[in-house]
Amino acid sequence: MSSQKILILSGHPGETSLSKSLCQAYMDAAEAQGHDVRFHDLSQMSFDMDYGHAGYGNTKPLEPVLDVFLGDVEWANHIVVATPLWWGGIPAKLKGLFDRALLPGRTFDTRNTSFMGLPKPMLKGKTARVLLTSDTPSVLLRLFYGNAIKKILSRQVLGFVGITPTKFASFAPATDAAEAKVKVWLDQAARLGAKAA
Template sequence: MSTKSPRKIIILNGHPAPSSLSKSLCDAYRTAAEAQGHEVRYHDLSQMQFDMDYGQTGYKNPKPLEPDLARFLDDLEWSEHVVMATPMWWGAVPAKLKGVFDRALLPGRTFDTRNINFLGLPAPMLTGKTARVLLTSDTPAIWLRLIYGNAIKRFISSQVLGFVGIKPTRFTSFAPATDAAPAKVESWLRQVAGLGAKAA
């Protein structure tokens, strides 16, 4: 049992396939976190059923949230620490994961459009939470930084999680992920289990 107070953790496996490295990383984190007494609520993108298209209704008349999205948003509000695993596809996240952001991160629940700062930005409503993103790619981290300016990391940390108040967001990168040797994958899983044990 951890000597630290247990944390409320939501884990989102953001890979749309039922079997993936992202899922294995989430499983390793979850097992280690629960073993240390942390409370974990797990969501698997491949099992979530919802319409990814926000549509033309606008924020004034949004589509009702499907049960999987409603549960995700409830657990996001409940959590103290957000863990998300995602592959990098075409420089960004999978379309279905983007659909979760589009549909579930709603005004009145995650940001307040009635409370605008001097820059014109709405007040975030999910403050007091931290995040860890487990990012898999075939592009080494150094190339993500030097060639692409860490665009995917800035998108996730600032334009999504940070926008609704979840920060800081820390990243752990795993690359090259495709056809990684079993020994390398095992070392990654041990690394993530270490993070899970600390709820970091």
């Protein structure tokens, strides 16, 4: 297996979290297999989450931490995002990161559109893995909610800018999970990291 360039984002806004532990397990295993890994921790990133009154023709300047993150997105060929499921979506700060960093001109081209009027994605050739923690088991996410969070992340966020396919690994129920269960999940994340999958 050839070496991969992997960007890992711990998308939980708290300093300690299961999401961060899963990222660490994935990263350790990936690096042990010789993959080149860059890690970003949302809890340590300071930026204005609000896109504000700026438009696509007048974008708010990126804070240095966002510029580095976007550069690493462009550098990577595989992107790993760990996030909790909160109120059916992702944490506000993670949404703010996507709002601010996935910019026209660098991640999609509004001047070059498809026959459906969609901007041309500029990050093609990259794949993604989402490590999703929740209290809702995967089967209920599918039966009751139509996998809405997975569709949003895979189609409307990552897929919109050309990152495809996006594969998911779900870890639930996460709140108060037993230590033995967490160990199983960390081992699962490590196996994915070793394969850069």
